[in-house]
Amino acid sequence: MIVRRISFPDFGWRSTFTDLERMRRDMDRLFEQVMGGTYRPLSAGVFPLINLTEDKDNYYVRAELPGLKAEALNISASGRNLTISGERKISSKGDNVKYNRREREAGSFNRIIALPGDIEVNKVEANLSDGILTVAIPKAEAAKPKQIMVK
Amino acid sequence: MVDTDTSELQAKEKVEVASSVEQTKPGRLFTPAVDIFETEKEIALLADLPGVKTDGLTIDLRDDTLTLTGEVKPFKGPDEEDILIEYDVGNYYRQFTLSEVIDQNKIDAQLQDGVLRLTLPKVEKAMPRQITVKEG
Numbered sequence: 372m373i374v375r376r377i378s379f380p381d382f383g384w385r386s387t388f389t390d391l392e393r394m395r396r397d398m399d400r401l402f403e404q405v406m407g408g409t410y411r412p413l414s415a416g417v418f419p420l421i422n423l424t425e426d427k428d429n430y431y432v433r434a435e436l437p438g439l440k441a442e443a444l445n446i447s448a449s450g451r452n453l454t455i456s457g458e459r460k461i462s463s464k465g466d467n468v469k470y471n472r473r474e475r476e477a478g479s480f481n482r483i484i485a486l487p488g489d490i491e492v493n494k495v496e497a498n499l500s501d502g503i504l505t506v507a508i509p510k511a512e513a514a515k516p517k518q519i520m521v522k
Numbered sequence: 523m524v525d526t527d528t529s530e531l532q533a534k535e536k537v538e539v540a541s542s543v544e545q546t547k548p549g550r551l552f553t554p555a556v557d558i559f560e561t562e563k564e565i566a567l568l569a570d571l572p573g574v575k576t577d578g579l580t581i582d583l584r585d586d587t588l589t590l591t592g593e594v595k596p597f598k599g600p601d602e603e604d605i606l607i608e609y610d611v612g613n614y615y616r617q618f619t620l621s622e623v624i625d626q627n628k629i630d631a632q633l634q635d636g637v638l639r640l641t642l643p644k645v646e647k648a649m650p651r652q653i654t655v656k657e658g
Contacts, residue, residue, distance in 0.1 A: 418531040420608040426601040433597070435572035435609065437636035459531060464559055464566075471558040475570055478531035487605060502572035502636015503597065 418480040419455065419504075427516065430486050430508040437502035438475075446506060448495045451488070453508065456481040488514035533608075539615050550612030554592070558618075565622060565642040571614050572636040573597070581631055581640065588618045590638070 419434035432453060436444070444457040461477040489511035497506045539551040557568040571579070571592040578593035592614035623645040630641040 416533050418533040420533050420535075421606070422604070422608060422611075423606040424598060424602040424604050426599060426603070430605075431599075431602060435636075437570040437572040439635065461557075467561055468559045469561075471560065471565075473557050473559075474555040475557050475568060476531060476555075478529045480531045499635075501575055502570070505597070 417482045418478075419482065421455075421482070421484060423484070423486075425487075425510075428510060430488075430490065430510065432484060432504075432506040432508065434504045435502060436499070436504050439499065439502070439504075441499050444497075444499065444504070446495070446497050448490065448492045448508065450492075451486045451490060453484045453486060453490075453495070453506065454482070455484070455504070455506075490514070536609060536612075538612075550610055551615050552610075552612050553616055554590070554614045556616065560622075562644075564644055565620070565624070567618075567638070567640040567642070569614075569616070569638045569640070570636065571633070571638055573611065574614065574633065574636065574638075576633050579631075579633055579638065581629075581638075583620075583624065583626065583629065583642075586620045586623075588620055588642075590614065590616045592638075 419436055422431075422433045424431045424433075432455075434455065436457075436459070438461070439457060439459055443460070444455070446456075447454045456479070458479040459477050461475055486508065491509040491511055494509045495506060497504065499505075537553040539553050554569045554571050556570075559566055567588075569590060571590075573594040574592035575595075578595070580589075580591040580593075582589040582591075594611055594613055596611060620642070625643045625645045628643040632639045
């Protein structure tokens with residue numbers, strides 16, 4: 372984009388700017404309404420949705436997987452990547468059943484998550500409880516923050 | 523019988539409860555996905571409530587209104603910092619109006635792996651009475 376500062380009219384540019392800012396905010400709000408929640412440009416849109424956090428020693432990947440058994444889940448780590456795959460099965464209820472609502476979905480999934488730093492591939496631990504998967508991934512020694520002494 | 527559906531699961535944002543219920547506690551409130559099906563004898567309800575433990579779950583049946591409330595305790599450690607947040611954590615809430623009379627004493631609820639299975643047996647219908655007309 373070319374910005375021509377010199378020929379820009381001296382009067383009223385500030386109001387143009389605030390108008391634009393207001394429009395941008397209106398657009399964001401509209402987007403939130405359409406998307407039915409908070410607009411997150413970072414979400415990969417791949418099942419399962421994950422939350423990635425870190426502390427000094429570990430990365431933590433969490434996902435909501437209600438009804439999944441540990442056997443139905445496959446987790447592997449290589450390089451800086453963590454792969455979560457599996458299948459969610461919902462048993463059918465036979466022929467004599469009438470459905471009022473059917474919102475829960477079954478299917479397979481396969482997601483790869485790139486972690487922001489080097490990890491200890493052999494020390495990854497995964498835990499599934501109450502339908503929440505938590506994967507603790509230790510950071511490689513080189514990726515940990517170091518306290519530097521000032522002499 | 524196992525469903526052999528192997529289609530890919532799609533990522534879905536959690537649905538937030540429309541603000542018809544006023545909350546006293548801070549935090550977000552989500553609508554759980556449910557399956558409801560019925561046979562001649564009972565109504566069964568399956569609800570996805572990831573993160574809800576038995577003591578955090580309240581099932582309330584009053585008249586013909588069934589209310590499910592699931593409390594989720596935050597599981598993030600104290601020193602953890604967010605890098606990427608794709609879903610929000612909050613409590614669950616959903617209310618249903620039942621069209622059948624339920625036998626309150628035989629309700630069965632099981633919570634396993636974050637899925638609630640609620641069985642609501644129907645009350646046996648009053649027997650149809652034969653009315654005889656006497657000649658007078």
